Amino acid sequence: MSGSVIAKSGVARWFRRGPWEAVAMSLIGGGIIMLVQPLSIDLYSYSFVTILAGTVGFVIVSHFPE
């Protein structure tokens, strides 16, 4: 029983909304910068995947507990 409590608290510690939302928003912001920057076409090519990962991630982590 104590094992499950420890496991639960471990899960709760890892899957908190705040930090994950920050990561997802950083991905979206970084992806948008990669999309419009004038320096490298390689960055531009990977921008959509980055934005998509951030957006899908944001939708998922917004269901995590506070």
Added chain:
Amino acid sequence: MTTISQPDHATMPGVSTPAKSRDARRVRGLSDRTIAWLFVAPTIALLLAINIFPLIWMIRLSFTSLNLSMSYLPLRFVGLDNFRDILNDEDVWFRLQTTAQFVISSVALQVVVGFGLALLINRQFRGHSFWTTIILLPMMLSPAVVGNFWTLLLQPQIGPFNYLISLFTGVPPSSFSMTGQVSLAPWTIVLVDTWMWAPYVMLICLAGLRSIPDYIYEAAEVDRASAWRQFWSITLPMTVPFLMLAVLFRAIENFKMFDMVNLLTSGGPGSTTELVSISLKRAAFEKWRTGYSSALAIILFVTVFGAANIYVKTLNKVKQR
């Protein structure tokens, strides 16, 4: 002998058995939940028909090679080829850079002008309401109307704008064209967009300024803080969340700007003011590359959706203040 009868629960007001309530529901015909669903159903059906269905259809088309000028050809599934083409296309990349330049310049100008206007309007003066209404007028117009009348105002031969410039600079009015010259056209769309949307930024900033309690300024007065010091230490920090909100909202709106720019310059001269939304329209309705343009639309949609998530998050933070 007196008999004490048990009270009948069904006859008591407010007390009913499940069987009785089922009967009552059958008599009424429809439950509250069903009636609620009946009222909401047309809206949901309309939303599905005009928003969700076209989106799903567009996602499907983005994986095909459909070209509407050759619609007699069978629809061919091409997987992620359209996305690969777009994300390696330098033209689209340049159009996105043009869009970013437009977004950054116009949002920066709108924030400066809007915040300045909000500071002015926040002071109580004679005719305050009248001037607020006048300032808010451009925001209430349709972008199509704004695009059309600014096209007339900016005409080199008959438009008053060039005459106004020549009055101050001495340059002959017909010697330059605001929408036809490579060096001036990008600034023209920034100018018109700022004219239209700075009042919106002003409204948001005004809400921020009015949310600052007076006692903070009174305490600053007691501490003999100068007006400049009060601005940097109280006004600006407490308005920053509202400014962030205005910046995000205007950036999202300007990123998908189409109508006004299409009417003013149509992306010209050359492709100087060709924003990505205009490229999308050209790919879809001039080159008829439906699959390709659907994929481009998906890329823009995901970008705007991602930015909107950040916007909503910021909005909630501002609400919690």
